[in-house]
Amino acid sequence: MNSDKKFAxxxxxxxxxxxxxxxxxxxxxxxxxxxxxxxLISGAIFILLPFSIAAYTWISASAKAYKK
Structure with missing residues (x-):
């Protein structure tokens, strides 16, 4: 995937x-x-699901950056 498609x-x-x-x-x-x-339970699940995906993405990108 090139950078234009990622930006789009x-x-x-x-x-x-x-x-x-x-x-x-x-x-x-x-x-x-x-x-x-x-x-409270359904709201926590609703909030934590995208937060955990974002945290996983952030940590994965940081790990790739530190490997180099």
Whole structure:
């Protein structure tokens, strides 16, 4: 993947993926009684999932940079 495609994904793809993720969260909150009954647990999962993906990506990139 060249740098232009990476930049296009960063500028266009990530915000769209974020909107879809937020939409899925709203749909889960409105349709599932379990999510409404346990807001702290479902909110923590909703927040920690993208945070853990970002942390893994950051740490992987740092490890590659330190290897060189």
């Amino acid at each position: 994904f960063l500028v266009l793809g990530l915000p769209l993926i974020g909107l879809i993720y937020c939409g899925l969260g709203v749909v889960a909150m409105t349709s599932s009684s379990t999510v409404r009954e346990h807001p």
